[in-house]
Amino acid sequence: MSGSSNLETRSLFDELKHFEKGGFFDLGHPLLNRIAESFVKAAGIGAVQAVSREAYFTAAEGAGFDSAGSHVTDVTATKKQRLPHFKGETSRKSLEAMVKNTGKESLQWGMAAGMYAGLTYGLREVRGAHDWRSSAVAGAITGAALALTSDDNSHEQIVQCAITGAAISAAANLLTGIF
Numbered sequence: 001m002s003g004s005s006n007l008e009t010r011s012l013f014d015e016l017k018h019f020e021k022g023g024f025f026d027l028g029h030p031l032l033n034r035i036a037e038s039f040v041k042a043a044g045i046g047a048v049q050a051v052s053r054e055a056y057f058t059a060a061e062g063a064g065f066d067s068a069g070s071h072v073t074d075v076t077a078t079k080k081q082r083l084p085h086f087k088g089e090t091s092r093k094s095l096e097a098m099v100k101n102t103g104k105e106s107l108q109w110g111m112a113a114g115m116y117a118g119l120t121y122g123l124r125e126v127r128g129a130h131d132w133r134s135s136a137v138a139g140a141i142t143g144a145a146l147a148l149t150s151d152d153n154s155h156e157q158i159v160q161c162a163i164t165g166a167a168i169s170a171a172a173n174l175l176t177g178i179f
Contacts, residue, residue, distance in 0.1 A: 030121070031118060031121050031122065031125075034117045034118065034121050035114040035115075035117055035118040035121075036114070037117075038110075038113040038114045038116070038117035038118075039110040039111070039113060039114035040110065041113065042109040042110045042112065042113030042114070043106040043107065043109055043110030043113075044106070045109055046102075046105045046106040046107075046108065046109030046110065047102050047103075047105070047106040049105065049109075050098075050101055050102040050105040050106070051098070051102055054098055054101070054102075107149075108146060108149050111145070111146070111149070112142050112145070112146045115141070115142045115145055116138050116139065116142040116169070119137070119138035119141055119142065120134060120135065120138045123137060123138060130173075131173065132170045132173045132174050133170075134173075135169040135170050135172065135173035136166040136167075136169060136170040137166070138169060139165035139166040139167070139168060139169025139170065140162040140163070140165050140166035141162070141165075142165050142169075143161040143162045143163070143164055143165020143166065144158050144159075144161060144162040144165070146161055146165070147160070147161035147162070
């Protein structure tokens with residue numbers, strides 16, 4: 001056995017190279033693997049984003065600043081806008097609210113990435129090509145589904161998110177070869 005295949009002597013670099021080749025999951029089908037990997041990666045990003053945003057606002061509130069950087073005397077007003085579940089009654093309730101918010105945001109990011117990855121894979125298999133049209137359809141469906149998970153899931157919000165998802169994913173597909 002070579003040193004790179006021995007689990008005890010593998011370096012972090014070897015692990016990262018293996019991750020890019022095979023990924024974390026082998027669920028028996030490329031579609032399932034792609035959905036699971038996209039979900040986990042994006043959920044992790046969503047969790048980090050939610051926690052870092054909360055850390056920033058907590059530090060800003062502790063210093064007496066609002067999100068725009070101006071000094072405020074009443075910090076409860078800025079806190080109400082951000083997370084309605086944070087009441088500041090006890091640190092345990094605040095921690096529970098942060099964990100719930102982080103979990104919700106992770107789930108939303110993961111669901112969007114997994115759904116988009118699955119749709120683009122499926123459309124590529126069905127149509128035999130991956131182009132901006134497939135990306136736009138996958139982005140529109142994903143955007144509409146993501147809008148349904150928000151608190152304001154009105155008809156206008158769903159259509160707006162579908163159009164935004166289609167535009168972003170089509171633009172990303174068109175710009176892939178340029179950058």
